[in-house]
Amino acid sequence: xxxxxxxxxxxxxxxxxxxxxxxxxxxxxxxxxxxxxxxxxxxxxxxxxxxxxxxxxxxxxxxxxxxxxxxxxxxxxxxxxxxxxxxxxxxxxxxxxxxxxxxxxxxxxxxxxxxxxxxxxxxxxxxxxxxxxxxxxxxxxxxxxxxxxxxxxxxxxxxxxxxxxxxxxxxxxxxxxxxxxxxxxxxxxxxxxxxxxxxxxxxxxxxxxxxxxxxxxxxxxxxxxxxxxxxxxxxxxxxxxxxxxxxxxxxxxxxxxxxxxxxxxxxxxxxxxxxxxxxxxxxxxxxxxxxxxxxxxxxxxxxxxxxxxxxxxxxxxxxxxxxxxxxxxxxxxxxxxxxxxxxxxxxxxxxxxxxxxxxxxxxxxxxxxxxxxxxxxxxxxxxxxxxxxxxxxxxxxxxxxxxxxxxxxxxxxxxxxxxxxxxxxxxxxxxxxxxxxxxxxxxxxxxxxxxxxxxxxxxxxxxxxxxxxxxxxxxxxxxxxxxxxxxxxxxxxxxxxxxxxx
Numbered sequence: 274x275x276x277x278x279x280x281x282x283x284x285x286x287x288x289x290x291x292x293x294x295x296x297x298x299x300x301x302x303x304x305x306x307x308x309x310x311x312x313x314x315x316x317x318x319x320x321x322x323x324x325x326x327x328x329x330x331x332x333x334x335x336x337x338x339x340x341x342x343x344x345x346x347x348x349x350x351x352x353x354x355x356x357x358x359x360x361x362x363x364x365x366x367x368x369x370x371x372x373x374x375x376x377x378x379x380x381x382x383x384x385x386x387x388x389x390x391x392x393x394x395x396x397x398x399x400x401x402x403x404x405x406x407x408x409x410x411x412x413x414x415x416x417x418x419x420x421x422x423x424x425x426x427x428x429x430x431x432x433x434x435x436x437x438x439x440x441x442x443x444x445x446x447x448x449x450x451x452x453x454x455x456x457x458x459x460x461x462x463x464x465x466x467x468x469x470x471x472x473x474x475x476x477x478x479x480x481x482x483x484x485x486x487x488x489x490x491x492x493x494x495x496x497x498x499x500x501x502x503x504x505x506x507x508x509x510x511x512x513x514x515x516x517x518x519x520x521x522x523x524x525x526x527x528x529x530x531x532x533x534x535x536x537x538x539x540x541x542x543x544x545x546x547x548x549x550x551x552x553x554x555x556x557x558x559x560x561x562x563x564x565x566x567x568x569x570x571x572x573x574x575x576x577x578x579x580x581x582x583x584x585x586x587x588x589x590x591x592x593x594x595x596x597x598x599x600x601x602x603x604x605x606x607x608x609x610x611x612x613x614x615x616x617x618x619x620x621x622x623x624x625x626x627x628x629x630x631x632x633x634x635x636x637x638x639x640x641x642x643x644x645x646x647x648x649x650x651x652x653x654x655x656x657x658x659x660x661x662x663x664x665x666x667x668x669x670x671x672x673x674x675x676x677x678x679x680x681x682x683x684x685x686x687x688x689x690x691x692x693x694x695x696x697x698x699x700x701x702x703x704x705x706x707x708x709x710x711x712x713x714x715x716x717x718x719x720x721x722x723x724x725x726x727x728x729x730x731x732x733x734x735x736x737x738x739x740x741x742x743x744x745x746x747x748x749x750x751x752x753x754x755x756x757x758x759x760x761x762x763x764x765x766x767x768x769x770x771x772x773x774x775x
Contacts, residue, residue, distance in 0.1 A: 274565050275637050276629050282674040283717070291676050300647040303683035304676075310712025315686035316693070317710055322610065322664060323487040323538040325418040327364035330685045331706035332666045334612075334696035335368030335422040335490070335542070337384060339435075340736035345373065345386030346395040350736055353745070354700075355399045359406030361699060362707030365692055366403065367542070367612055367666060368422025368490045372396065374470070374477040377439065378425035379432040380497070381731065387423070387477040396421070397484050410707075420540055421481045422490040425470055427498030428453075429619055435734035441466075443501050444508040446579050448550050448569050449620060464511050467522060470498070475529040478537060488538035488610065491526050495625065496617030499523070500544050503581035503599070516595055520602055527606050541603060542612035542666075545652050546582030546591040550620035553636035566623055566636035582615075591648070593655065600660050612666040612694060613653045618728065624648065626697075627672045628723035633759055634732050635725070642672045642723070650680075654689040666692040674720045678709050697721045701739040718742070726755060733758040 285291045288306045295302055311317060316330045340350040347355075351370075358366055373379040373386045385399075386392045404414045428440045428449065438453060441462050450459070462470075478489045493499035502522045505513040512521050527539055549571045554564030568589060571577055576585035584592040603611065616625035622635050627645030631637055649669035657665050667690035673680050681693040698705060702719035709715065719742060726740040735755055738746035746752060 274639065274641070275562070279629060279638065279641055281629065282672070282676065283720075283722075285676075288676070288679060291679075295643065295647075298641050298643055300641075300643050302643075302647055302650065302680050303687045303689055304679050305683040305686065306679065308678050308682060308709075308712075310710065314710065315682050318685070319416075320664070320691060322365060322418045323420075325487060326416060327418050328416045329362070329364045329706065329710055330681075330692050331361070331363035331710075332365040332367050332612075332692040332694045333358050333361055333363045333369070333699055334666075334668065334694045335371050336696055336700065336737065337371045337380065337731070338737050339381050339383050339731040339734075340738075341383045341385045341395075343382050345376070345379070345384065345388065345392055347385060347399050350738075351385070352399060352402045354738075355403045356406040357703040358699065359403035360410050360707075361695075361703045361705070362411070362710060363695070363699075364416055364418060365666070366417065366419045367540070367694065368420050368492075369399065369403070371422050371424040371492065372477070374423050374425055374474045377432050377441070378430060378470070378473075378498075380424070380426040380429055381431050381435050381734075382433055383435075383736075384426075387421070387480050388473065393480050393484060396481070400484060400486070418487050419485075420488040420490055420538075421486045422492055422542065423474055423477050423481070424492045425474070425498040427501050428496060435731075441498065443498075443505045444513065447574055448571065448579070452550055452552075452569070452620065461508075467512055468525075471522065471525050471529060474526055475533050478526075478530045479534045482534035482537040486537075488540050489530070490540045490542050490612065491523060492542055493523065494542045494544040494612075494614050496544075496619050500547075500581070500617070503543075503595075504547070504579055506578040516598055516602075520599065524602075524606065527608065538610065539606075539608050540610035540612065541608060542614060543599070544581065544615050544617065544625070545596050545613050545656065546593065546624075547580040547616050548583055548591075548621050548624055549577065549580070549588045551623065551636060551639065563631055563635065563637050566621075566639040591652065593652065596656070597659060600656060600663070604660065604663065609663045611656075611663055612668065613649070613656060613690075614668040615649050615652070622728075626728070627669060628725050629672070630724050632725040632728035632732055635728075645669065646672050650684065650689060657688060657690060661688075664691045666690065666694045668694045668696070670694065671696060671698040671721050672723055674722065675715065675717065677705075678715060681709075697723065697727055697739075700727055700737075701742040726759075729759060730755050 557564035627642035
């Protein structure tokens with residue numbers, strides 16, 4: 274559906290109007306009409322994470338800025354973003370940023386790394402900038418829990434050229450291989466390659482521990498390598514086939530990190546469900562207007578054995594059977610800190626990052642984005658009900674905009690999640706957690722309206738940031754380059770249709 278046909282959140286003038294709209298969509302969301310502030314707020318209730326008693330329920334999600342050096346070191350832009358994380362008032366900083374464990378694991382040539390001694394200095398600089406900003410604004414850092422997300426980009430590695438994939442894949446994916454132009458002879462990672470990646474990740478975790486991070490996130494989401502392991506049902510050998518084999522990578526990482534860095538805690542950000550890849554509808558796409566997303570033709574792929582958390586008979590539906598088993602495995606490993614997300618921004622962003630406006634390589638929303646928010650929240654709720662002893666961070670709240678505080682407060686109070694994770698919203702409005710906890714009204718002019726420029730920019734080799742609302746980016750040289758890239762994108766050709774052939 275085109276964005277013009279979707280009811281905009283800011284046009285819903287009252288909580289009643291918002292709830293009426295949800296009912297009309299068939300959407301169920303937790304909701305508190307009356308907001309509480311200070312110690313009475315459910316969002317201000319303390320909780321212990323990684324041995325730290327944090328004093329509120331907001332988490333900053335990890336975000337790549339595409340603004341480091343080609344050596345994997347931070348720049349002033351990176352430092353500015355981390356300082357704003359510290360100013361946010363959120364007490365859980367989940368990863369801060371996706372940090373590559375080796376040079377060829379990067380999703381872009383400017384991604385941060387933690388592979389050599391010089392990278393330790395760079396990450397230490399970011400950590401200190403965040404802590405200094407936190408202390409300057411709030412007078413203390415004692416109740417802050419700070420983690421670092423470690424990543425290998427797998428299928429979406431672009432270590433030297435932002436527009437050229439250098440993929441590291443585990444199996445042949447009949448739709449994604451063709452969607453992203455992978456030749457039929459693209460080599461698969463060998464078991465030996467995987468063990469080398471495990472060693473590099475353990476080394477990076479050890480460096481993070483030495484720098485003072487309380488936990489590392491072993492990233493299993495959004496189509497990157499950890500996530501691809503979970504769907505490697507067609508891979509042969511030690512790392513594919515059965516769920517036991519597909520989680521061997523995570524088990525080996527956990528065992529190695531605990532041996533090398535005793536006391537370092539481990540969290541996992543996981544795409545708890547996935548669907549088939551989507552594309553703009555070729556029948557309605559035209560220059561200047563992307564059509565709504567439609568699924569690629571998967572009729573030749575059934576049973577669909579290429580997704581984690583999707584029904585094999587109908588991969589447009591969620592199936593949590595293996596997800597529950599995965600959580601049981603996490604619990605058996607003593608990993609109880611989990612950040613729940615979904616899908617991938619590369620091939621089905623509407624389920625991963627509900628937005629009114631698509632990125633330049635995306636498609637118009639195939640559903641009201643509130644449906645996507647509710648889908649993610651419902652899955653997190655089901656997981657929290659089944660695993661009440663685990664600490665969960667929920668995702669997908671940014672699109673709620675004016676009604677984010679109402680839904681967030683109810684979600685925590687009613688046991689849908691332990692933490693409210695904020696990603697894109699932090700780029701436009703880093704002080705939202707602090708404002709809400711102080712009982713202040715959200716600053717409407719800073720609320721993210723999901724224009725997706727923070728995604729379109731890096732898709733075109735530019736730094737990520739909030740170009741519409743943050744003057745720092747709005748007035749930058751890159752803003753004009755982004756405008757030209759968006760103009761070129763809307764003047765492009767209609768998308769081709771892919772069929773699944775096994």
